[in-house]
Amino acid sequence: MAPVVPQARLAFIGGGNMAEAILGGLLATGYPLSQCVVSEPILARCEFLQQKYPGLQTLCGPNANQLAVNGSVSETNTATDIANGSITVNPTAASTVFDAAEVVILAVKPQVLRSVVVDLAPVLRSHKPLVISIAAGIETSAISRFMAENCTEETPVTLPPVIRVMPNTPALVLEGAAGMYATADATEEHRHVAESLMAAVSKQVSWVETEALIDTVTGISGSGPAYFFLMMEAMEDAGVALGMDRETAKALTIQTCLGAAKMAQQSSDDLQTLRVKVTSPQGTTDAAIKAFEAGGFRELVQKGVSAADARSRTLAKELGGSKL
Amino acid sequence: MAMRSRLAFIGGGNMAEAILGGLLATGYPLSQCVVSEPLQARCEFLHSKYPGLQIVSGPSANQLAVNGSTSAASTAALISEGSVHINPTAASSHSDFSAAEVVIFAVKPQVLRTVVEDLGSVLRTKKPLVISIAAGIETGAIARFMAEGTRVDPRSLPPVIRVMPNTPSLVLEGAAGLYATSDATPAQRHVAESLMAAVSKQVSWVERESLIDTVTGISGSGPAYFFLMMEAMEDAGVALGMDRETAKALTIQTCLGAAKMAQTSEDDLKTLRVKVTSPHGTTDAAIKTFEAGGFRELVAKSVGAADARSRELALELGGKDLSNKL
Numbered sequence: 001m002a003p004v005v006p007q008a009r010l011a012f013i014g015g016g017n018m019a020e021a022i023l024g025g026l027l028a029t030g031y032p033l034s035q036c037v038v039s040e041p042i043l044a045r046c047e048f049l050q051q052k053y054p055g056l057q058t059l060c061g062p063n064a065n066q067l068a069v070n071g072s073v074s075e076t077n078t079a080t081d082i083a084n085g086s087i088t089v090n091p092t093a094a095s096t097v098f099d100a101a102e103v104v105i106l107a108v109k110p111q112v113l114r115s116v117v118v119d120l121a122p123v124l125r126s127h128k129p130l131v132i133s134i135a136a137g138i139e140t141s142a143i144s145r146f147m148a149e150n151c152t153e154e155t156p157v158t159l160p161p162v163i164r165v166m167p168n169t170p171a172l173v174l175e176g177a178a179g180m181y182a183t184a185d186a187t188e189e190h191r192h193v194a195e196s197l198m199a200a201v202s203k204q205v206s207w208v209e210t211e212a213l214i215d216t217v218t219g220i221s222g223s224g225p226a227y228f229f230l231m232m233e234a235m236e237d238a239g240v241a242l243g244m245d246r247e248t249a250k251a252l253t254i255q256t257c258l259g260a261a262k263m264a265q266q267s268s269d270d271l272q273t274l275r276v277k278v279t280s281p282q283g284t285t286d287a288a289i290k291a292f293e294a295g296g297f298r299e300l301v302q303k304g305v306s307a308a309d310a311r312s313r314t315l316a317k318e319l320g321g322s323k324l
Numbered sequence: 325m326a327m328r329s330r331l332a333f334i335g336g337g338n339m340a341e342a343i344l345g346g347l348l349a350t351g352y353p354l355s356q357c358v359v360s361e362p363l364q365a366r367c368e369f370l371h372s373k374y375p376g377l378q379i380v381s382g383p384s385a386n387q388l389a390v391n392g393s394t395s396a397a398s399t400a401a402l403i404s405e406g407s408v409h410i411n412p413t414a415a416s417s418h419s420d421f422s423a424a425e426v427v428i429f430a431v432k433p434q435v436l437r438t439v440v441e442d443l444g445s446v447l448r449t450k451k452p453l454v455i456s457i458a459a460g461i462e463t464g465a466i467a468r469f470m471a472e473g474t475r476v477d478p479r480s481l482p483p484v485i486r487v488m489p490n491t492p493s494l495v496l497e498g499a500a501g502l503y504a505t506s507d508a509t510p511a512q513r514h515v516a517e518s519l520m521a522a523v524s525k526q527v528s529w530v531e532r533e534s535l536i537d538t539v540t541g542i543s544g545s546g547p548a549y550f551f552l553m554m555e556a557m558e559d560a561g562v563a564l565g566m567d568r569e570t571a572k573a574l575t576i577q578t579c580l581g582a583a584k585m586a587q588t589s590e591d592d593l594k595t596l597r598v599k600v601t602s603p604h605g606t607t608d609a610a611i612k613t614f615e616a617g618g619f620r621e622l623v624a625k626s627v628g629a630a631d632a633r634s635r636e637l638a639l640e641l642g643g644k645d646l647s648n649k650l
Contacts, residue, residue: 136606169600170581173588177577179570204577206570216564220557221574223607228582229597230614231553234623235542236593241624242538242631248501248528250593252543255499255526258583259492260550264576266495271558271572275551278491284459285545287633291626292552300617301556302563304610309564311609 007035008193011068011101011129013116015040015049015058018134019107021171025200027053028174034094037101039068043088050090057098061087065116070123071100103193104160106133106143110319113138117146125151128160130190132197136218137315139211140164140183145320161186163194166217167202169225176202177224179217181210215316219309227304232257328356329515332389332424332452334439336361336370336379339457340430342493346522348374349496358421360389364409371411378421379411386439391446392423426515427482429456429466433641436461440469447482453512454482455519457489459540460637462533463505468642483508485516488539489524491547498524499546501539503532537638541631549626554579 010026012019015038027033037057040046046058059068063086072078078096081087089096104124108116113135117124124131124147133143140162147159163186167178178198182191191207198205204221208214232253239249267274279285331347333340336359348354358378361367367379380388384407393399402408427447431439436458440447447454447470456466463484470481485508489500500520504513513529520527526543530536554575561571589596601607 168578170585173584175581175584177574177581204573206574213566216561216566218606220561220571221578223610224578225582226597226600226607226611228579229593230611232586233593234620235627238624238627239538239542244535244538249542251526252499252528254583254586256543256546257550257579259497259499260547261576261580261583262495262497263492264554271551271555275548278548284540284630284633285548288545288626288630289548289552291629295622295625297622298556300619301553302560303617304613305557305560307613308606308610311606
């Protein structure tokens with residue numbers, strides 16, 4: 001994969017699993033470590049990241065987010081911050097002097113995103129990096145509102161563009177599926193940067209043209225891995241109930257899931273055609289599919305996907321806080 | 325695979341081609357393979373895809389593939405009388421190839437009996453390892469067919485290994501279950517396993533033949549279950565306003581990603597699911613809906629239906645007791 005063009009300075013706000021997955025994927029494709037900084041409140045987590053990515057600039061402490069976004073004004077300033085405990089840095093990082101972030105990746109839990117963004121609002125407004133949020137359920141308009149809070153400037157302020165991403169857990173094994181939505185003020189280059197970032201850990205990256213569809217992405221690929229875990233668990237249990245040992249049932253089930261997905265990805269046939277082609281009339285597959293259909297399988301799947309989509313919309317309202 | 329056994333594929337359909345193609349891709353010598361295939365058009369297709377592959381066709385093709393050529397003259401005679409058509413571009417001299425050490429039956433279940441009975445004598449004489457990938461035909465039935473109704477010492481019959489492969493073998497991502505009769509040696513089991521490993525990422529032995537029906541219900545028919553699941557998710561996305569292409573692409577990659585996570589993780593499937601299901605989150609909402617709607621029970625029922633149908637087919641196709649056959 002071609003490196004993100006240009007090799008923008010990235011600040012990860014939050015160093016949890018998803019942030020680490022994206023960072024790790026980027027580094028594996030040759031992204032320069034020196035262009036990355038991670039701000040993470042839990043010291044033990046910082047230390048873990050330092051060990052795993054020697055030389056990575058990790059910041060911890062009350063001023064860490066600010067420093068990550070703003071860059072270090074001078075070596076002296078940073079030294080003062082360190083001395084008074086406002087930040088803890090990675091002692092093995094190349095330098096304590098680094099530039100302002102060109103891309104800020106908000107990777108904190110949805111429940112704390114508002115306070116994190118409000119706290120960073122002045123520096124986000126002054127530096128205007130591209131803001132990428134991977135937090136579930138927080139709309140771009142909410143993020144913009146948070147960035148506009150406590151604005152003391154009298155002249156109208158232009159806010160950073162926001163790109164909202166719904167990634168999924170298989171990003172942790174570099175097999176993610178992600179949906180993305182960009183506000184109208186995001187340029188082609190902004191979109192390309194965001195897409196390249198997610199492509200480091202996702203094999204499928206799709207743009208949606210209305211933000212409401214991010215809730216649908218949530219219902220399909222965001223929450224979807226759990227649906228397949230459940231399907232596989234049910235098949236494994238079925239095998240065991242029929243007398244197979246659990247290890248064999250599990251291994252055959254998982255590889256069947258993988259093989260089906262691979263066939264679907266590589267074939268020009270649609271999913272219905274793929275299924276019909278392997279379903280000889282009155283054969284074993286036919287018997288199973290007839291049982292699925294008679295039991296309302298499709299409707300149940302649709303219901304489950306819709307439930308996730310609806311919950312995503314509800315969460316967006318709860319967390320958006322447009323009405324105080 | 326280190327072995328260099330001479331392989332005869334009886335039937336040159338999709339699954340046979342997948343296994344052959346996978347073997348060749350891993351360096352198996354083309355000259356050690358022969359395919360017997362009745363359809364001329366199919367033979368020509370295999371000619372063009374695998375130049376130099378020995379392909380035989382015609383009334384005596386199966387015999388020749390298993391027996392090998394007894395002499396140049398006799399093979400020439402078979403050709404001139406039209407009993408056999410041979411690939412003229414085959415690597416080894418068309419008049420000289422050895423008996424098969426491994427015979428892979430890749431014909432449709434409905435014709436297997438006739439095919440095996442027809443080969444009974446040469447199978448009993450040459451005693452290759454017999455591998456069957458035909459659904460629903462038990463090893464006991466194959467043994468009966470090989471005996472052709474004659475009273476033979478069972479020890480004189482070739483050992484039989486029955487395989488339930490699956491369609492993703494065509495993209496080298498198969499899952500296969502195997503069962504061997506007790507007279508198969510460890511070396512023979514290894515041969516069968518290696519063959520299937522050329523196209524399968526998971527190869528599992530079962531110790532009782534009845535479990536092959538369960539393999540059928542899980543991995544044999546299983547790809548279609550996931551096609552159905554993915555189709556339903558794609559449709560659900562479209563119903564919610566997403567364009568079909570995006571819904572399809574995200575769904576398929578989600579399936580793939582989930583399987584990869586499950587394969588590479590030490591966690592069991594339940595733990596994997598629970599770890600990604602935050603209480604009161606979107607995933608929780610979906611999973612609760614599935615559970616309330618009896619998702620697990622429906623899956624169990626459907627797997628059971630495939631397993632049961634597999635057993636039925638085995639009875640229908642086994643022809644054990646003709647007097648009781650309806």
